[in-house]
Amino acid sequence: MEIFLYAFSVMYSPGPVNVMGLNAGLTGQVRRTLGFFMGVGCAMFTLLLLFGYTGEALLSRSALPYLALVGGLYTLYLAFKVFTSHVVLPGKTEQVWPAEKPLTFWNGFLIQALNPKGMMVVLPITTVMFPAAHITGVTIAVVSMMIALGGAGAPGSYSLLGAVLGRRITKDAYFNLFNRLMGCVLAVCAALMLHDFWIHV
Numbered sequence: 001m002e003i004f005l006y007a008f009s010v011m012y013s014p015g016p017v018n019v020m021g022l023n024a025g026l027t028g029q030v031r032r033t034l035g036f037f038m039g040v041g042c043a044m045f046t047l048l049l050l051f052g053y054t055g056e057a058l059l060s061r062s063a064l065p066y067l068a069l070v071g072g073l074y075t076l077y078l079a080f081k082v083f084t085s086h087v088v089l090p091g092k093t094e095q096v097w098p099a100e101k102p103l104t105f106w107n108g109f110l111i112q113a114l115n116p117k118g119m120m121v122v123l124p125i126t127t128v129m130f131p132a133a134h135i136t137g138v139t140i141a142v143v144s145m146m147i148a149l150g151g152a153g154a155p156g157s158y159s160l161l162g163a164v165l166g167r168r169i170t171k172d173a174y175f176n177l178f179n180r181l182m183g184c185v186l187a188v189c190a191a192l193m194l195h196d197f198w199i200h201v
Contacts, residue, residue, distance in 0.1 A: 016189040021155025023182040025162020032102040039108025041152025048144035051126035065200035072193030083183025
């Protein structure tokens with residue numbers, strides 16, 4: 001039980017993945033970004049399986065700062081894309097983040113795989129909690145799948161929240177302001193990741 005409580009508390013707190021989900025909801029792209037949520041869940045499942053069966057053999061804690069560097073740079077790129085996007089409400093020429101390139105499965109997979117926050121979920125669960133709870137064999141895959149579903153649901157729930165808020169907003173300028181704010185929040189997330197790299201390298 002403590003495994004799921006720990007995973008839930010980390011995965012559902014604000015972070016780059018959830019901010020992207022919130023922004024998708026605000027700009028009316030919930031359905032178009034289902035692949036993004038699936039990518040987040042698949043990344044979590046892959047990481048949990050890899051480290052669940054191999055422990056820390058594949059990635060030592062000394063490599064985490066470099067993961068933070070790559071993840072920070074990728075998040076900074078996403079922050080730029082969100083900040084510079086432009087929204088025009090239906091009835092006009094509609095364009096969102098940008099319209100021809102919505103968030104994809106691979107966007108979700110990469111941002112979650114490179115997210116140090118994701119590793120904060122995976123490493124303690126696989127190296128400490130799984131052995132303590134005597135979770136081995138096929139049970140690792142079953143529990144990993146349940147956690148991964150929760151991982152996909154985190155940005156999904158933020159996206160639904162954004163969709164509810166977005167329906168109450170009627171002016172283009174508000175959506176564009178939200179894009180700027182979400183871009184700034186993502187930039188802060190990227191800065192925190194890069195700070196983790198700087199202090200641990």
